[in-house]
Amino acid sequence: MTNTLPKTAPTxxxxxxxxxxxxxxxxxxxxxxxxxxxEVVGILKSYGVVLDAYAVNLKYMAADQFLLLFPFFxxxxxxxxxxxxFRHWWHDRINYEYAEYCMRAMLWHGGGGLDTYLDSxxxxxxxxxxxxxxxxxxxxxxVLHRVFPDFLPEQVRQSAYIRGLGQFWTIMSExxxxxxxxxxxxxxxxxxxxxxxxxxxxxxxxxVPITFAVTIGGETYDLIPESQGLTFLAxxxxxxxxxxxxxxxxxxxxxxxxxxAGQIPxxxxxxxxxxxxxDPVPIGGSGIPPTLLMQDMRHFLPDYLRDYYDQGLRxxxxxxxxxxxxxxxxxxxxxxxxLQGLLPHSPDTEVAExxxxxxxxxxxxxxxxxxxxxxVVQLAGR
Amino acid sequence: MLxxxxxxxxxxxxxxxxxxxxxxGGRARLFAGIVQSLSLVWxxxxxxxxxxxxxxxQFVESFAWVEPLGLTYQLGADGLALPLLFINGLLGLIAIxxxxxxxMRPRLYFALMLVISxxxxxxxxxxxxxxxxxxxxxxxxxxxxxxxxxGGARRAYAATKFLIYxxxxxxxxxxxxxxxxxxxxxxxxxxxxxxxASIDLIPQLFLLGALLVGFGIKIPLFPFHTWLPDxxxxxxxPISVLLAGVLLKLGTYGLVRFGLQMMPxxxxxxxxxxxxxxxxxxxxxxxxxIAQTDxxxxxxxxxxxxxxxxxxxxxxxxxxxxxGTIMQMVSHGLISGLLFxxxxxxxxxxxxxxxxxxxxxxxxxxxxxxxxxxxxxxxMASAGIPGMxxxxxxxxxxxxxxxxxxxxxxxxxxxxxxxxxxxxLLVNRVFFGRLAIRPPTDAVTxxxxxxxxxxxxxxxxxxxxxxxxALGIQPHWLSRWSEATSLLAVNPPVTVAQVxxxxxxxxxxx
Numbered sequence: 055m056t057n058t059l060p061k062t063a064p065t066x067x068x069x070x071x072x073x074x075x076x077x078x079x080x081x082x083x084x085x086x087x088x089x090x091x092x093e094v095v096g097i098l099k100s101y102g103v104v105l106d107a108y109a110v111n112l113k114y115m116a117a118d119q120f121l122l123l124f125p126f127f128x129x130x131x132x133x134x135x136x137x138x139x140f141r142h143w144w145h146d147r148i149n150y151e152y153a154e155y156c157m158r159a160m161l162w163h164g165g166g167g168l169d170t171y172l173d174s175x176x177x178x179x180x181x182x183x184x185x186x187x188x189x190x191x192x193x194x195x196x197v198l199h200r201v202f203p204d205f206l207p208e209q210v211r212q213s214a215y216i217r218g219l220g221q222f223w224t225i226m227s228e229x230x231x232x233x234x235x236x237x238x239x240x241x242x243x244x245x246x247x248x249x250x251x252x253x254x255x256x257x258x259x260x261x262v263p264i265t266f267a268v269t270i271g272g273e274t275y276d277l278i279p280e281s282q283g284l285t286f287l288a289x290x291x292x293x294x295x296x297x298x299x300x301x302x303x304x305x306x307x308x309x310x311x312x313x314x315a316g317q318i319p320x321x322x323x324x325x326x327x328x329x330x331x332x333d334p335v336p337i338g339g340s341g342i343p344p345t346l347l348m349q350d351m352r353h354f355l356p357d358y359l360r361d362y363y364d365q366g367l368r369x370x371x372x373x374x375x376x377x378x379x380x381x382x383x384x385x386x387x388x389x390x391x392x393l394q395g396l397l398p399h400s401p402d403t404e405v406a407e408x409x410x411x412x413x414x415x416x417x418x419x420x421x422x423x424x425x426x427x428x429x430v431v432q433l434a435g436r
Numbered sequence: 437m438l439x440x441x442x443x444x445x446x447x448x449x450x451x452x453x454x455x456x457x458x459x460x461g462g463r464a465r466l467f468a469g470i471v472q473s474l475s476l477v478w479x480x481x482x483x484x485x486x487x488x489x490x491x492x493x494q495f496v497e498s499f500a501w502v503e504p505l506g507l508t509y510q511l512g513a514d515g516l517a518l519p520l521l522f523i524n525g526l527l528g529l530i531a532i533x534x535x536x537x538x539x540m541r542p543r544l545y546f547a548l549m550l551v552i553s554x555x556x557x558x559x560x561x562x563x564x565x566x567x568x569x570x571x572x573x574x575x576x577x578x579x580x581x582x583x584x585x586x587g588g589a590r591r592a593y594a595a596t597k598f599l600i601y602x603x604x605x606x607x608x609x610x611x612x613x614x615x616x617x618x619x620x621x622x623x624x625x626x627x628x629x630x631x632x633a634s635i636d637l638i639p640q641l642f643l644l645g646a647l648l649v650g651f652g653i654k655i656p657l658f659p660f661h662t663w664l665p666d667x668x669x670x671x672x673x674p675i676s677v678l679l680a681g682v683l684l685k686l687g688t689y690g691l692v693r694f695g696l697q698m699m700p701x702x703x704x705x706x707x708x709x710x711x712x713x714x715x716x717x718x719x720x721x722x723x724x725x726i727a728q729t730d731x732x733x734x735x736x737x738x739x740x741x742x743x744x745x746x747x748x749x750x751x752x753x754x755x756x757x758x759x760g761t762i763m764q765m766v767s768h769g770l771i772s773g774l775l776f777x778x779x780x781x782x783x784x785x786x787x788x789x790x791x792x793x794x795x796x797x798x799x800x801x802x803x804x805x806x807x808x809x810x811x812x813x814x815x816m817a818s819a820g821i822p823g824m825x826x827x828x829x830x831x832x833x834x835x836x837x838x839x840x841x842x843x844x845x846x847x848x849x850x851x852x853x854x855x856x857x858x859x860x861l862l863v864n865r866v867f868f869g870r871l872a873i874r875p876p877t878d879a880v881t882x883x884x885x886x887x888x889x890x891x892x893x894x895x896x897x898x899x900x901x902x903x904x905x906a907l908g909i910q911p912h913w914l915s916r917w918s919e920a921t922s923l924l925a926v927n928p929p930v931t932v933a934q935v936x937x938x939x940x941x942x943x944x945x946x
Contacts, residue, residue, distance in 0.1 A: 310870065335871050335883050338800030368888045372801040379883065429880040436882065 070420040078401045082390040084383050086245040093380040095237040096359030102230030103354040105223045108153035112220030116213045120268045121188045149346035159297045161215045166293035167284050168218050172211045181210045184275040217266040222290040229255035252391035260287035295392055302328030307342040329385045330426040334378035348374035383431050437495045438511040438561045444475050445554035449547040461542035468532045468546035476525035488916050491924040506624035510563040515921025517560045523769040527681040528553040531674035534896045548578035556682055565613040565625040573606050587670040594670035601653050601663040608650030615643045629698045640702035647695050654687030655743045658717040668736040673780025680739050681773035685765050688746045696750050710751035711844035718744035722854035731789040735775045741851050742768045748848050749833040757836025759922040767829035774814040774900040781807050785886050786873040796871035808867040810897050815859040817904050820852050824908035
């Protein structure tokens with residue numbers, strides 16, 4: 055396809071060319087309006103708080119629940135008290151399950167350096183050493199490892215993703231909370247400024263190393279050493295966007311489909327069930343992952359956003375659907391920042407080949423965004 | 437004592453209509469609600485003083501009125517009338533409660549509703565044929581006006597059709613009554629089944645035929661039913677509740693009181709045909725309901741099917757089936773009232789009742805989840821799922837009828853299965869799946885957002901649902917009032933023959 059395009063400046067060829075030009079001009083996929091700005095910043099503030107909680111728990115699970123066959127208290131972050139247990143059963147808690155859904159989506163869709171490294175011989179060797187240390191005094195695990203030699207390494211791979219996502223979200227939550235502080239201080243006044251803030255955050259954190267080490271019997275085992283050169287943006291950020299924003303998984307309760315009738319693509323790469331495609335209307339259905347996230351964010355909404363939701367037709371009745379709508383808008387802002395950050399060349403380049411490469415790059419992503427909710431988030435209202 | 441049930445609502449209607457000054461809708465509704473509550477409380481008071489061991493009339497009142505005409509103001513209530521008085525009181529209150537305060541001409545509207553309540557109560561307790569006829573006719577006018585003024589787009593057509601059908605029904609009933617008293621040699625129109633003994637069987641069959649067609653129109657039974665779907669579709673929700681829950685019961689009540697009880701010999705002759713007619717009505721109503729795409733029409737046709745069970749039980753005329761007719765009348769009143777209330781809520785929030793476009797209304801945040809939940813409960817009750825009043829009433833109907841008409845009863849049971857079919861179709865289409873209230877288009881639109889349903893709007897349905905479950909779990913609360921009346925209501929030899937029969941399902945051989 056690249057070869058068929060003219061080498062001159064691109065023409066308005068793509069159906070979503072307007073969005074391509076918006077991105078090249080430094081604007082966002084989401085229209086700039088006061089309401090959109092308030093929704094996006096407000097929801098990212100809440101998301102930042104929730105992401106931080108998820109990240110803390112993910113890192114705790116990776117380090118302290120390593121190869122536990124029955125991790126009953128994995129969501130307790132080491133603090134197990136009767137009061138906390140009752141609050142957990144009463145569901146007065148963060149729904150950490152959502153973080154695991156995202157981790158599994160990443161694990162399943164793969165991509166990036168983390169995925170490649172976890173399939174390498176080097177990782178297998180480090181993994182086996184750690185496993186042997188862990189099972190040394192555990193006959194049950196020993197037998198399990200003997201009978202199913204692939205099982206525990208797969209668990210360790212999952213732990214690596216848990217750790218990787220935890221590190222990724224630590225940086226993202228900080229970025230979103232800073233955004234909110236800047237908005238409160240009057241420094242952020244438009245959607246393009248939100249996108250610029252996120253883009254700057256992604257660029258600043260791009261090379262933060264992704265590492266994973268566990269301590270067993272007082273000895274530390276480096277499962278992802280820093281020397282591997284895995285980094286925040288390329289090895290967790292981009293795979294995360296691909297797995298969670300774009301591909302996703304058709305959660306039961308959110309999408310009606312008949313897989314046997316071929317309604318689910320055979321190729322994972324063709325999946326389009328991610329956050330940018332999600333239908334907010336089923337939110338509220340019990341137990342479905344998006345409900346879990348929206349429920350968590352509901353607890354940490356800034357007052358101005360809560361007031362805005364209360365003014366809706368159904369007031370607080372459909373707050374989680376409204377949260378999802380705002381969240382989706384914010385995710386289009388994050389996508390805008392990621393696409394602008396990953397442009398092959400400067401957006402204002404004068405070189406025709408570079409312009410063409412930028413056009414091709416964005417056209418590819420626009421192709422993928424064709425069935426997304428991009429058109430809906432352009433509308434004012436909720 | 438029974439007069440209070442007539443006087444309270446009629447006085448209330450007069451006050452509402454004639455009180456000087458202007459009243460807002462909310463105030464008129466409150467006043468009508470208080471008046472109707474008084475009626476309901478009075479029914480409950482009567483229930484407390486009702487001796488369940490006496491099969492005959494209680495709280496009898498009798499005053500001469502127009503003696504040359506044989507018209508006496510004679511009232512009485514037995515185990516057949518009392519549950520219907522309760523239904524009239526409760527559903528009248530529910531209908532007033534479910535009426536919007538913003539309704540136009542509220543004083544006339546609520547006054548007419550009170551007139552209906554008083555007239556229906558009068559018909560249920562009247563022990564003089566002319567008096568019954570007067571009350572029977574009296575409820576026609578307010579109902580006609582309630583449909584014609586506050587109805588939907590085709591209200592004039594539906595109201596006129598209703599009026600013509602029920603006027604014919606009234607004429608046939610009046611003819612039947614006149615013939616019965618004149619041929620029987622009665623000196624007044626007081627309710628007196630012994631007059632039947634003086635009438636030959638052939639004239640009795642004609643008289644009963646006139647009453648059957650007259651009440652068959654009111655119930656309605658196939659093929660006299662065509663006014664009902666139109667009336668329901670055009671009537672507002674509270675009027676549909678009254679129509680299905682209370683007014684149709686005048687037909688079944690008349691059938692039992694003035695057919696089965698007044699002319700038992702002719703009834704016995706015709707009963708196999710009546711059972712066959714019941715089967716046709718049940719199956720026709722159920723199959724027609726399956727074919728509907730308008731929710732309200734589906735519930736209306738479902739009524740036709742369910743009223744057929746009452747005819748079946750009345751035709752069988754065993755003590756148990758007699759009890760079944762009463763229980764089914766109450767059960768159908770409660771369940772159809774609930775279903776119409778819920779359909780009305782769906783219509784008021786989505787603007788449509790079209791089952792080809794409505795989808796996913798159980799959606800937890802943007803749909804109508806409580807309405808959907810209550811609808812599922814109502815549907816289950818209507819389909820006869822145990823634990824709700826629909827089950828026990830249908831069970832008693834079928835158990836009481838199968839000993840006399842096994843084939844017709846089994847065929848009617850198919851109607852129960854068909855009820856499950858069409859109501860599950862309704863629930864599956866309208867309440868499950870992705871929320872939609874319009875046909876899908878390619879246009880980019882905002883996500884659907886239905887207006888909220890307040891608890892004040894939900895409460896009438898919740899009350900009915902609670903009564904449906906309570907009577908389902910504790911059916912004795914419903915049957916105890918009517919057991920003594922049922923035992924002596926039908927010809928004792930029939931009962932003895934069945935009881936002494938070794939096989940409970942063997943058909944009765946007269």
